Amino acid sequence: MLSMLTTIFIEALKEIKEICEYEVSERVSILAVTAKFKANERLKFDDIKCLYDLKNARDDYEEFSFKNENEEEFNFNGDSVESSYNKFINNTLVDQEITLKIKIKKNIVKNTMTIYDLNKFIEDICSLSVNEVMNAFSDILSNVSNSIIFETQESIVGFNTETMYFIDNSKNLNLKNSINRSKLMEKHRDITSIINSEIYNLIPDDFNWVNASTNAKFQSLFDRIKLILSISFISNSVVIDNENIVGNISGQRNIEYRSRILDLNENDNFYRLYSWIYNDGSHVDKCTIARNIISIHCRFLKLFDLNEDIVRLIYSNYNLYLKSNVDKFIEAKSQISNTIIKIVYESREYANKLLSNIVANIVAVFAFMITVVLTNVTENVPIYNSILNSDRIKIFELIGIGSIFYAILTKSSVDKGLEELFDTYEFLKIYYTDIFSKVELEQLFEKYKIDDKKNRIDKDKNKYFGIWIILIIIFFLVIELSSDYSILHLIC
Numbered sequence: 001m002l003s004m005l006t007t008i009f010i011e012a013l014k015e016i017k018e019i020c021e022y023e024v025s026e027r028v029s030i031l032a033v034t035a036k037f038k039a040n041e042r043l044k045f046d047d048i049k050c051l052y053d054l055k056n057a058r059d060d061y062e063e064f065s066f067k068n069e070n071e072e073e074f075n076f077n078g079d080s081v082e083s084s085y086n087k088f089i090n091n092t093l094v095d096q097e098i099t100l101k102i103k104i105k106k107n108i109v110k111n112t113m114t115i116y117d118l119n120k121f122i123e124d125i126c127s128l129s130v131n132e133v134m135n136a137f138s139d140i141l142s143n144v145s146n147s148i149i150f151e152t153q154e155s156i157v158g159f160n161t162e163t164m165y166f167i168d169n170s171k172n173l174n175l176k177n178s179i180n181r182s183k184l185m186e187k188h189r190d191i192t193s194i195i196n197s198e199i200y201n202l203i204p205d206d207f208n209w210v211n212a213s214t215n216a217k218f219q220s221l222f223d224r225i226k227l228i229l230s231i232s233f234i235s236n237s238v239v240i241d242n243e244n245i246v247g248n249i250s251g252q253r254n255i256e257y258r259s260r261i262l263d264l265n266e267n268d269n270f271y272r273l274y275s276w277i278y279n280d281g282s283h284v285d286k287c288t289i290a291r292n293i294i295s296i297h298c299r300f301l302k303l304f305d306l307n308e309d310i311v312r313l314i315y316s317n318y319n320l321y322l323k324s325n326v327d328k329f330i331e332a333k334s335q336i337s338n339t340i341i342k343i344v345y346e347s348r349e350y351a352n353k354l355l356s357n358i359v360a361n362i363v364a365v366f367a368f369m370i371t372v373v374l375t376n377v378t379e380n381v382p383i384y385n386s387i388l389n390s391d392r393i394k395i396f397e398l399i400g401i402g403s404i405f406y407a408i409l410t411k412s413s414v415d416k417g418l419e420e421l422f423d424t425y426e427f428l429k430i431y432y433t434d435i436f437s438k439v440e441l442e443q444l445f446e447k448y449k450i451d452d453k454k455n456r457i458d459k460d461k462n463k464y465f466g467i468w469i470i471l472i473i474i475f476f477l478v479i480e481l482s483s484d485y486s487i488l489h490l491i492c
Contacts, residue, residue, distance in 0.1 A: 009054045009153060010117045016051070018043050019100075026120040028136040030062075033102040039068070040094040045082040052076060055104055056114045056153075063103035068092040108140065112149045115166070122218045130261050131240060134202060134225060137164075142201040146181050159213045161222065162205035166213070179205050187283045193237040204229040204274050223266055230270035231303075233278065234290060249303070251288070251295030257303045269306045273314065281318075289321060290314045343421050344453055357410045358468045361403050365475065400475055407468045414461060422454060 013022055013035065022035035037043060052064060066074040066088060074088035092098060106114050115121050125133060140148060147163040158167035162179055184203045188194070207226040213219045228245055232238040238247035245264075248256045277286040293314045294306070 009051075012051055012054055016043060016047055018047075024117055024120050025124065026115070026117045027124050028121075028140065029106050031059075031102075031104040031106065031116045033100075035100040035102075036097050037100070038094075039089060039092040039096050039098055042089045042098075043100075045085055048076060048085070052078065056106075056151075058107050058109040058112070059114055060105045060107060061103070062105045063101055065101050067099050067101065069096045108143050108148070111144045111147060112151050113140065115150050115152045118152050118166070122213075122215050126217045126221055130221075130225060130228070133221065134240075137206065138201040141181070141206060146179055159209070159211045161210060162208050163203075164206060179203075181206075184278055187278055188233050191284055191287050192232065192235060194232065195237070195239040202229055204233060204271055208271060224261065224264055227264055227267060227270055228261065230274040233274045234270065234287065234294075236291070249291050249294055249298075251292035253295040255295050255298055255303060259304055264304060267304060267306060269308060269311050273306075273311055276315070285321065286318055289318050293317060339424070343424060346417075346421055348457060353410070353414060357406070358464060358471070361406060361468070362471065365399055365403070400472055403472045403475075404469070407465065407472065411461070411465050418454075418457065418461075 009031075010024060013019065013024075013033065016035075018037045018041045019035045020037055020041075022033060025032045052061075055061065061077070064076045066076065066085075068088075068091075070092070072088065072091065074085060076085070089098075104116070125136070128136070141163070147165065149165045149167065152166060152168045158165065160166060163181065181203055184205075185201065188203070202225075204226050207222040207229065209219065209222060213222075228240060231245065232240070232247065234249065235247040236250045238245065240246075240261075243260055243262070244258060245261055246256075246258045248254060273290060277283050277290060293310060294303070297310050297313070298306070
């Protein structure tokens with residue numbers, strides 16, 4: 001047999017060739033082993049003693065006994081002698097089976113606890129209900145300061161949460177845990193009514209993976225407990241049973257929620273919100289604001305679908321709450337409102353500019369024609385012949401062509417001005433993202449209905465431009481059809 005003092009407990013058990021079958025069960029605080037062998041293939045006393053000595057020094061034997069089929073029993077301990085053991089074996093019939101039962105009570109010493117068989121440990125944990133798992137870890141963590149090391153007896157790649165480390169004894173850990181668990185739990189009790197005693201000694205950080213386990217089921221179990229605890233740290237009251245989580249969040253409105261624990265989907269927004277509430281600043285003020293926002297916005301979606309936009313909205317509302325940021329927030333809101341109003345006003349002015357230029361163009365043409373009429377009246381020249389002669393017709397046609405170019409240039413200038421105005425509007429949304437959340441910006445800009453106003457101005461602008469072109473065309477037709485010197489007449 002291998003050197004038992006350097007071999008891990010379970011592996012040493014496997015190496016004892018006389019053992020025909022064995023079963024290992026490792027719970028959180030108990031390692032239980034049942035092994036069987038024939039009386040005529042007795043275990044060597046030295047092997048038994050070596051196996052006995054492999055227990056970690058911090059742990060205690062609750063049982064290390066041999067029992068035959070006649071229910072006769074031999075209890076082994078560190079002071080047992082070989083003669084006593086041999087006597088028990090000799091009193092057992094050679095064809096009988098002897099059962100070795102080992103039960104080790106795992107203790108916590110210097111924030112460290114033993115795991116003898118990691119796979120069995122994980123298997124047992126994953127077989128429990130969520131309540132039972134929380135109960136088990138609550139009992140353990142109530143006996144440590146801020147973190148615990150689960151020291152495995154086999155070489156593994158270490159994995160850990162914020163407060164629980166699963167690592168083999170060859171690793172030298174320099175734990176710098178900045179989490180004050182007792183302070184966080186005290187804050188929790190300040191603002192939440194907790195019905196379940198099993199979560200009194202737990203915080204979401206206990207189950208937040210820093211280096212995740214390779215066992216998907218174990219990892220998923222911890223993620224689910226982290227979500228449940230994060231929700232409980234935000235809620236006004238919470239009850240957790242084996243199948244459901246039930247609670248309420250009371251803010252400006254009251255939200256009651258209920259869900260099967262197994263139906264919960266991963267949502268890290270709750271843990272982010274919990275961390276923000278409890279780490280810096282007033283947890284009471286932050287939680288009050290969070291509950292208010294959640295109670296308003298979760299009317300239209302399930303609480304468990306809490307999204308990133310709502311979390312950001314909570315952050316920005318807290319910034320508003322802080323006195324040092326109130327002036328900045330109000331000033332920014334006022335600037336946005338004033339700028340949008342200015343944009344709407346100026347955009348309307350651009351459309352009106354197109355209309356005023358139409359009027360100015362029409363007035364200029366008629367003023368020119370009236371001037372010509374008045375001049376000919378004073379000179380006693382027939383009006384029809386003086387206005388519609390060859391030279392006058394050419395001038396009128398040039399005026400019409402000039403009006404077309406003027407209309408096009410005016411529309412181009414208006415289009416460019418409107419484009420710059422609405423670019424300013426879009427830039428505002430980007431510029432104020434450090435002060436307002438995405439939801440707040442949408443609400444703030446939405447109330448001005450700028451897109452509707454933009455569409456209405458575009459319609460008016462196109463309508464005015466169309467009227468202008470039609471008037472110029474009518475002017476051309478009147479000139480062309482009224483004179484013998486027009487281009488149309490000459491072509492005919």
